[in-house]
Amino acid sequence: MSETGVDGRDLSHGGGDWPGLRVVVVGLGVSGFAAADALLERDAVVTVVSRDRSPVMEERARVLDILGATVLFGDDVPAVPPEGTQLVVTSPGVPPSNPFLRAAAAGGIPVWGEVELAWRMRPAEGAAPWLTITGTNGKTTAVTMLESILRAAGLRAVAAGNVGTPILEAVLHPEPYDVLAVELSSFQIHWSSSVSPYSSCLLNVAPDHLDWHGSYDEYRRVKGRVFERTQVAAVYNVQDPTTEQLLMEAEVVEGCRAIGFTTGMPEISMVGLVGDVLADRAFVDDRRTSAAELGTLDDLSIGGVPPAPHYVADALAAAALARSFGVAPAAVQAGLRAYTPQPHRVQTVGTVDDVRYVDDSKATNTDAARGSVTAFEHVVWIAGGLLKGADVDDLVRAAAPHLRGVVLLGRDREQLAEALRRHAPDVPVVEVASTDTGAMPEVVRAARALAQPRDVVLLAPAAASMDMFDNYGARGDAFAAAVRELGRA
Template sequence: MSGPQEDGDQHRVPGRLGRDDSWEGVAVTVAGFGTSGAGAADALQHLGADVVVVDEREPQGPAAERAELLESLGVRFRVGPGVASDLPTEAPDLVVTSPGWRPDAPLLRAAGTRGVPVWGDVELAWRLRQPDGPAWLGLTGTNGKTTTVQMTTAILQAAGLRAASVGNVGRSVVEAVMDPEPMDVLVVELSSFQLHWTRSTALESAAVLNLADDHLDWHGSFAAYAEAKGRIYSGVERACVYNVQDPATERLVRAADVAEGARAIGFTLGVPEAGMVGVVDDVLADRAFVAERRTSAAPLAEVGDLDDDSPHQVANALAAAAMARSHGVPTGAVREGLQGFRAGPHRREVVAEADGVRWIDDSKATNPHAALASLRGVQHAVWIAGGLAKGATFDDLVVAARDRLRAVVLIGADAPLIRAALARHAPEVPVLDGGSGEDGPMQIMAAAVRTAERHAREGDAVLLAPGCASMDQFRDYAARGDAFAAAVRAHLHQD
């Protein structure tokens, strides 16, 4: 796949064009009008650029209202099927792409062919930030990004800092940097899509939480996916935080070109060595940011302080603590922030408990790595799985989790992939069909819940951790989780 273009000399976008420069007469095409595209279009018109938004889908609801406002301010819109098949005859000086647009999208390929630079929304935000503005702490990984970003923000806020979670969670990064409200720290969740289009970012600290197969249909290979994730470490000033239990993340740190003095900080569920944070007798311990780290550790919190003490959530807490400590927060703020933290909906959320069976919504588990983490948090489960696999495979998951599987209920387009992996590695596990693809979302989930209930025993969990994206049957993972919760409550109420 073709990558982002460097700034071309034949266009009027100098490499250092930023917030305090004149954008008058600079023609910018914004590809996509989602959250990030809308924020980019708004900021660029404010700076005086000539902005055209291109999207094959008509804006709906609040997005339509925002489009109407931007049009009144001079932003032009080209929307509808086929409009993104090429650049206009007179090419723009810059294309700003939304994260979901693949590098091989016709408009982006045309930009590359004609030497037009392509920036992502994060690249644009970095160039528009104020030099004396808030610090950027960036996090990425296959799983746990949103939770860890929000944990980090909670710790920073407990230390009295003005901090916000932005990027792939909350507001777009562009909107955050353009906001006149003073902030101390932006904790930025970065997807592999966003990182693919970055070139000049140099964060204060950055973390890659883990790496596993995901979005291979977008990146083309695991190597390309990992390379995109690794860009988060480029130019880091203070700390590159990595997962000791995931050597691929350490390899990304070793390969990164960082600022002089930047440190590699590992987090581990085991006893930490010097330069790491880890766990000692159920205490989260810091041997990275204490003066006597070669001989002692500082307690940060207890595992019992966490709302969810499953291994992957403890790992998230350690990564968040390392990021916040790299910014200089005291140890007490780590404990206070973690004690008050609660994960968002659809993340191992217990939606009901009846007859000794827990019904757990982890619809946010949209890849096999996340689903396995969820399965490891229960002793035995009737697992509801399936959807769009995004190029991932399920053999490793089944091998690791087969002793925990009471039964599996399959839904979605790529259910056959999971069924085949179960047949190869866990043929003794009952595999059942959920709702038909011809049913609506609520009917699909109601059928899956009825089927799961028949196979669950006292002490089991019925776990929605699909390991797949949702868009084949549901609007998004939240709608899938809501449908599960509603189906569970309706079923139990009927009983």
């Protein structure tokens, strides 16, 4: 496979040599369906394989069958790609250890994700530039902040990729966008090889998804690939040296600038805080002696509550990307003021008897949970679920001074309990043994019994949710419902 093509075909743009290309699409989720649909529209020969089967997938299969695809479920899925397969397009969650994908690689068949496919289906002329964001934590907040800023500047923009609009839908929209704010997961980056963003950002790196990537070193390496082929500005976190190191190792386009963001005082070619002002010393004419005001901390407050440091960092990263694209400071401020935080991200869902209940169900790893717990003075912490191979000692050590009590739930709760016995032996801990989805009211009642007036009861699980819930959103919804029930009691 060349940089642009497969088997001698030019597949570098949407009008390329797609007709007759024999493609297997792995997975029939949202991204798999979108990939198959786009390929069929370009007259590729498409087979879709899915080990899983659901009513929604069956409906998608019926649509694809009408469009000319072959769809294979369950035991009908072959162990290796059918003879003659020229390309495999995989859904992002399928790991590289998957036997079908390993067989494709062993047979010399290229494997792309839907992000790679979307990049190659962009129009040859006038395609919307991509501003890409990844990180262990905060990427959805940062990318939706960026979307708000770009729209405040009068640009037709959308958040796409790992959040919001599917990336293929955004790229192929009949009314072209001016610019795309693209969130990339480590899974999506792994299956991409030619994306060349206008500007890119790595927010932070901490151990996560080690079961998928196989090691922290590999996870870290994949995250750093967000910088590859960046054209204008590569944005790194001054307070996370790993992000700068990964930028230094990346192959960017000549002339691309390194831009730092920090919640401290910004130096030249950085954005940061000067007092309570978000200041730009990167995209102004005289960076040595002046700065542009991009907003204030008051612009980031939520319901009168001052923003947590990680929330400020996300805003600064989004601002840096927007400024790299030429957005004026006033539009940055307007976009941040207009921004509405995403659900399940440090979201107050109720106050009962002067105790505030905060849903941060999206804190699905130890680094996110640490930032959440340490943002509050006195916390009754609700934690547990699927820890995905993470070590929790550093998290518990950092959380200990803030803890009024802890309520543990989920499959891997004993690992957290052991760490609490080591690092916070005087903190009361309640374990809820039920792993039924209806256990959350018991969890919330236990937390209420540990809380004192003006405390925060915080759902920041440090773990994935699928042992008990469909996803982190369902977990957060169950928490909010239990808080409402508590308020009615």
